[in-house]
Amino acid sequence: MSKLIATAAIRGSNKLFKQAEEMLTKAIGQHSESFAFEFPDTAFYLPMIYAMTGFPVKTLGDMKIALERTRELLHVEPEDINWKPYLGEALDSGMATLFSEEIIMALRYIEGLEPVKETIDGKEFTYNGFITDTIQRNLGIQLVDGTMPGFAAIIGAAPDDETAVKIVRELQEKNILTFLSGNVNGNSVTKQLLRKGVDLGWETRIVPLGPDTEHTLYALDWAIRASLIFGNKKPGDYKGHLKYQKDRVFAFAMVLGELNDIIWTTGAGAINMGFPAIADTDISVIHPTGVCIYEEVDKEFDHSKIVQKSIEVRGLKIVVERPPIPVAYGPAFEGERIRKEDMFIEFGGQRTPAFEWVRTKELEEIEDNKVIIVGENWQERFEKGGMMPLGIVIDVAGRKMQKDFESIIERKIHxxxxxxxxxxxxxQRDINWVRISTQAKKDGLTLEHIGVIQATMSHSRFKSIVDKVQVTLYLDEKDVLAIQEEARKAYKERDQRIGSMTDESVDTFYSCLLCQSFAPSHTCVITPERLGLCGAYNWLDGKAAYEIDPT
Structure with missing residues (x-):
């Protein structure tokens, strides 16, 4: 390991230990050793210390014991004349740093300093702070089904606001959850995104943890609980936890701007967990593999390539099939809201007639990827904005396509x-509501792109059962109302079919192993009367999934 990196990690670890020691002494003087503390909404005490050592920190006195154990991991800064490999010392120091940072954050909560609140551009902003168990469990289905393939912890600030937005947007498009922390001379990616009007929060998968590097600890705490909750790893099984993090929790750190001792030592802690660091400055690199899957520390000066570089270094495998449209695309935008003042045009929502309907057709009846728009002077009406009726009819054909799959494909329209x-x-169905923002219209999004999105993504999501997709958009009220009645008859027939199904009426049940990536010992059996435990998949989903991929 680079002596420069090891020295910085060791030096930073000692600084943070001293800070934790001083803060703890002060807190005990004010509250006594019996003063109880726990992070909000967690069953895992101080999660990093609990997972690694098995020691449940419940009081200030327990923090004192944990800090003494942390002292055993500290090392003396090497002398200039001493040259040797420093991997062990640096990794020890990194783990000591995570323990010290966890105690520091706990003490800051006791003092009412967390989550951090600060004024940014004249507005009060509250960071997320500690990530609760509830959020961990609510995101579980996205973690296990691959919708959210990994996590990025961005530390520092980009060279300019536009670069910050581009980096985060690319991470969103690749469905990577992004945590923000740290600053460079008071500036940070959080502030840069807020200045550009970017929505932050769990809905958009951009989560600002705090303004300092030490707040990165919250992301690592969140990661370590994955092995406690989903990995069935016992507290104190540090080897099992670290291996689980390396093999199953695909996280990496992206450091923007100059590095200091605190960044280096926090990074050393993350490397223990198999999470590499990629910087945009000229730093020493660590390329030998072993602790991480590939490189531990690397650099990329070109900000247009730094996301891809990070993905490669971490070993993430991401396949994002996006439709050819002029705006960004990915699950991260599902939480976006378009308010009335930001809206260019809307359809449905009890304001105009609207519906969406998936129909099964024969292969020869439709033309693949064709988008048909039916409506008198629809282009002129669309350009005026405001409100319009909208009927979305998606005709699908395939050798393995069955009418039972229509509702599943229809649900994916959303x-x-x-x-x-x-x-x-x-x-959904005939109570849908669609809005297009003014900015999306300026970027070139048109009505035809609604059809393009449906055709592309129906192929992508259901490639084993769908061979052809044709989309027709109806924009005249009389057409929408007439075809809406046909659609309602189809909805009713479907509901009667599904509602009458019982376990005895079918000869096949389906097993689901989806959550085994995070819960290795768990299997669900899905029947018409029994959903999977996650609640996200029913018997028809299982039937469709089996047709898509029998394994």
């Missing part, structure tokens, strides 16, 4: 449209 930036969808 996700397909919402994943486009500037396109908002709510509801």
């Amino acid at each position: 996700h397909n449209l919402n994943e486009a930036q500037g396109l908002w969808h709510m509801g």
Whole structure:
């Protein structure tokens, strides 16, 4: 390991230990050793210390014991004349740093300093702070089904606001959850995104943890609980936890701006967990593999390539099939809201007639990827904005396509449209509501792109059962109302079919192993009367999934 990196990690670890020691002494003087503390909404005490050592920190007195154990991991800064490999010392120091930072954050909570609140551009902003168990469990289905393939912890600030937005947007498009922390001379990616009007929060998967590097600890705490909750790893099984993090929790750190001792030592802690660091400055690199899957520390000066570089170094495998549209696209945009003042045009929502309907057709009846728009002077009406009726009819054909799959494909219309930036969808069937933002219209999004999105994503999501997709958009009220009645008859027939199904009426049940990536010992059996435990998949989903991929 680079002596420069090891020295910085060791030096930073000692600084943070001293800070934790001083803060703890002060807190005990004010509250006594019996003073109890726990992070909000967690069953895992101080999660990093609990997972690594098995020691449940419940009081200030327990923190004192934990800090003494942390002292055993500290090392003396090497002398200039001493040259040797420093991997062990640096990794020890990194783990000591995570323990010290966890105690520091706990003490800051006791003092009412967390989550951090500060004024940014004249507005009060509250960072997320500690990440609760509830959020961990609510995101579980996205973690296990691959929708969210990994996590990025961005530390520092980009060279300019535009670069910060581009980096984060690319991470969103690749469905990577992004945590923000740290600053460079008071500036940070959080502030840069806020200045550019970017929505932050769990809905958009951009989560600002705090303004200092030490707040990165919250992301690592969140990661370590994955092995406690989903990995069935016992507290104190540090080897099991670290291996789980390396093999199953695909996280990496992206350091923007100059590095200091605190960044280096926090990074050393993350490397223990198999999470590499990629910087945009000229730093020493660590390329030998072993602790991480590939490189531990690397650099990329070109900000247009730094996301891809990070993905490669961490070993992430991401396949994002996006429709050819002029706006960003990915699940991260599902939480986006388009308010009335930001809206260019809307459809449905009890304001105009609207519906969406998937029909099964024969292969020879439709033309693949064709988008048909039916409506008198529809282009002129669309350009005026405001409100319009909208009927979305998706005709699908395939050798393995069955009518039972129509409702499943139909349910995905919501996700397909919402994943486009500037396109908002709510509801389904004949109570749907669609909005296009003014910015998306300026970027070139048109009505035809609604059809393009549905055709592309129906192929992508259901490639084993769908061979052809044709989309027709109806924009005249009389057409929408007439075809809406046909659609309602189809909805009713479907509901009667599904509602009458019982376990005895079918000869096949389906097993689901989806959550085994995070819960290795768990299997669900899905029947018409029994959903999977996650609640996200029913018997028809299982039937469709089996047709898509029998394994």
